[in-house]
Amino acid sequence: MKPANMAVVLVAAGRGVRAGFETPKQYQALAGMPVATRTLDALARLLPDALIVPVIHPADQVLFDAAARRSRARNLHAAVAGGATRQVSVLAGLKVLHEEMRSDIIVLIHDVARPFLTEQIILRGLNAAAVDGASVPALPVADALKTVDAGGVLTGVIDRGSARVVQTPQIFRLGLIYDAHLRAEAAGLTDFADDAAVAAWAGHPVSTFAGDPDNVKLTTREDFALAEARLLSELSDI
Ligand code: CTP
Ligand code: MG
DSSP states (O other): OOOOSEEEEEEEOOOOTTTOOSSOGGGSEETTEEHHHHHHHHHHHHOTTSEEEEEEOGGGHHHHHHHHHTSOOOSBOOOEEOOSSHHHHHHHHHHHHHHHSOTTSEEEEEETTOTTOOHHHHHHHHHHHHHHSEEEEEEEOOSOEEEEOTTSOEEEEEOGGGOEEEOSOEEEEHHHHHHHHHHHHHTTOOOOSSHHHHHHHTTOOOEEEEOOTTOOOOOSHHHHHHHHHHHHHHHHHO
16 A cells, blocks of 8 residues: 555544434435445545544444445545544544644545545635645625525625635645644634634635535435435436
8 A cells, every 4th residue: 555645634523413213314325325334435445545533422433334335435544532522533534644744744634424435525615725825615695695584584794705615625734734733723613614714713825725515525314315316316417
């Protein structure tokens, strides 16, 4: 096996509360195959040489092992225990990479709940991150954006032109994002929504590249139903 010059932190320690299945959503079958298996397969296909560091909930070890065994991923690190927030889970994965790899490698931080990443996203993202050191997939917003008060009454307007929906994989030079995470942790901040926010808080410019509307994060049961319908219709097209 070639020594990896790239790595993936695959965050999978969430509980999937909004999806509300009996098992966390990443181990739920989507058209017959667990979401985590699908995401591992996509990563193995698109980044065959990258070391994948899965970050899981300790209670899910058996479920994760079963999903990983069904996948084609071969360059898989032993699973690392995540924490109470996504940010804490990411840092657990970055710590392992910091100990085992050079700080100038590129790391992709990816939600296991996004099994539909594409070659185009990876190519655009690696190009952008090679230049900028920090780059994230983003989409323009089609609908009008407003703010509301606690009662749901409109209070203002957000400029749609400068708004973006941000996805994963978010791509960084390891040293940059590891240091940013360590500083956030030391400042007592542990609930940034994503790694772009951690990097920006630490003062790093974060560039964007084009994401893909199909690269959805499976969040609710409705997302599962839509994704399943899409997969089955793709199958029937063949
Ligand atoms: N995640 C994690 N550790 C946490 C929380 C989230 O590794 N403490 C991961 C999830 O497994 C997921 C990604 O971060 O792959 C994005 O989080 P989200 O979609 O919110 O998943 P969950 O937190 O599992 O879902 P919910 O918020 O509905 O409980
Ligand atoms: Mg969550």
